[in-house]
Amino acid sequence: MAGYQLFIPGGDSNKLRIGYATSKRGNNDYIFVGARRGFIMRAVAVGKPQPSRVEEPSLAAYAVLRQRGQRYVCVMESSGNGSAAFVRSAFVGRIPRSKNATLKLFYKVADVKKFKAFNEGPKQMP
Secondary structure: OOOEEEEOOOHHHOOOOEEEEEEOOOOOOEEEEOOEEEEHHHOEEOOOOOOOOOOOHHHOEEEEEEEOOEEEEEEEEEEOOHHHHHEEEEEEEEOOOOOOOOOOEEEEEEEHHHOOOOOOOOOOOO
16 A cells, blocks of 8 residues: 555465554554554543554554454554563454444553452462
8 A cells, every 4th residue: 555564464374454554654554454444543542541653563463352243453562671561552443344444443551560360369478
């Protein structure tokens, strides 16, 4: 696509054609699933940090998730070094059934060191 550099993880094994398009001019990057696009700057922030472009699309994790008959795309990036090494940012959007529909993306930043495991009880000292 003119004006964009495309990254498609997995090459030929990527059957849904999921990837990231980096704008060569400005901040108009988008995540794509086939012909569907979700623009980064239109993503809805879940929390205070505002959406920002994926710095290294080739290092991000890409996934298609399924829940209750719906499919979702997820692109997650680890950013930072040292104490910021546990910070993750993710874009998630439901993949619409219509091939020409726009992906509505949601954006979240979290420190994974602060996550607690499900059913984790209080820790006891020996």
